[in-house]
Amino acid sequence: MTSIAVHARAVRARLGNVEILHGVSLALPSGRWTSIVGPNGAGKSTLLKVLAGLLPHQGSVELLGQPLASIRPKKRAQRLAWLGQNESTADDLTVWDVAMLGRLPHQAWLAAPSEADRAAVEQALKATQAWDWRGRTLGQLSGGERQRVLLARALAVQAQVLLMDEPLANLDPPHQADWLAVVRALVSKGNTVVSVLHELSMALHADELVIMAAGCITHQGTCSDAATHRALEAVFDQRITIHPLANQWVALPN
Numbered sequence: 001m002t003s004i005a006v007h008a009r010a011v012r013a014r015l016g017n018v019e020i021l022h023g024v025s026l027a028l029p030s031g032r033w034t035s036i037v038g039p040n041g042a043g044k045s046t047l048l049k050v051l052a053g054l055l056p057h058q059g060s061v062e063l064l065g066q067p068l069a070s071i072r073p074k075k076r077a078q079r080l081a082w083l084g085q086n087e088s089t090a091d092d093l094t095v096w097d098v099a100m101l102g103r104l105p106h107q108a109w110l111a112a113p114s115e116a117d118r119a120a121v122e123q124a125l126k127a128t129q130a131w132d133w134r135g136r137t138l139g140q141l142s143g144g145e146r147q148r149v150l151l152a153r154a155l156a157v158q159a160q161v162l163l164m165d166e167p168l169a170n171l172d173p174p175h176q177a178d179w180l181a182v183v184r185a186l187v188s189k190g191n192t193v194v195s196v197l198h199e200l201s202m203a204l205h206a207d208e209l210v211i212m213a214a215g216c217i218t219h220q221g222t223c224s225d226a227a228t229h230r231a232l233e234a235v236f237d238q239r240i241t242i243h244p245l246a247n248q249w250v251a252l253p254n
Ligand SMILES: Nc1ncnc2c1ncn2[C@@H]1O[C@H](COP(=O)(O)OP(=O)(O)OP(=O)(O)O)[C@@H](O)[C@H]1O
Pocket: 015, 016, 017, 018, 020, 038, 039, 040, 041, 042, 043, 044, 045, 046, 047
């Protein structure tokens, strides 16, 4: 039986005075990659923030079988890594120091980084091809380069569950392919990856797709399933069609 890494039940969340999520229930399997897709404003980022414990909500969320609210913040940060959308970061921090922030959940208060911390940061920076810039500040990097450093920070956590909101923003095609390889490697080691993606053809590489519209989930299914493809076309008002091409699924505009 597949275990569930993240389980949301009847989740409602508000932004300002507006209810954005209207009773969302969702079970995300362990050791799999799930992509969340849907039109602008569907509530994808809001849902991801709720799953990360970053937004107050009604209903329940469990992480690895435990109520999220009952897990101490440090433990939660060890188990769940987060890559947000348009994250503000201190421009004067070096790439090395930004990636090392990912190790904070593993460090004692004011303790120097351990050998394990250094090894995790090196591995993460190399995985995102950011190692060569480790002495540069974030302010000296392009948008895509910064995104790779923020991805390295999330990887450096070495958490069981990784949530990423639009991780491909600003990445050129080769680095999108590298991101795909990183995700596949994580999943093959048993990690759980959840990504919000606008790049539908990339999202269709995932194991599972969660489709959202207007604060609700309209469909959850495997990426190879014809029913998932039809649901995806429907949520985008039949403005796209899913085609098979070179052993992949691609979403093309109609
Ligand atoms: N402070 C706020 N008050 C009220 N509504 C808000 C607030 N912030 C965001 N919203 C609305 O919440 C809805 C869901 O936003 P969310 O960012 O979760 O959508 P999304 O599916 O991730 O969108 P996108 O694909 O454009 O990134 C949007 O319609 C947005 O306009």
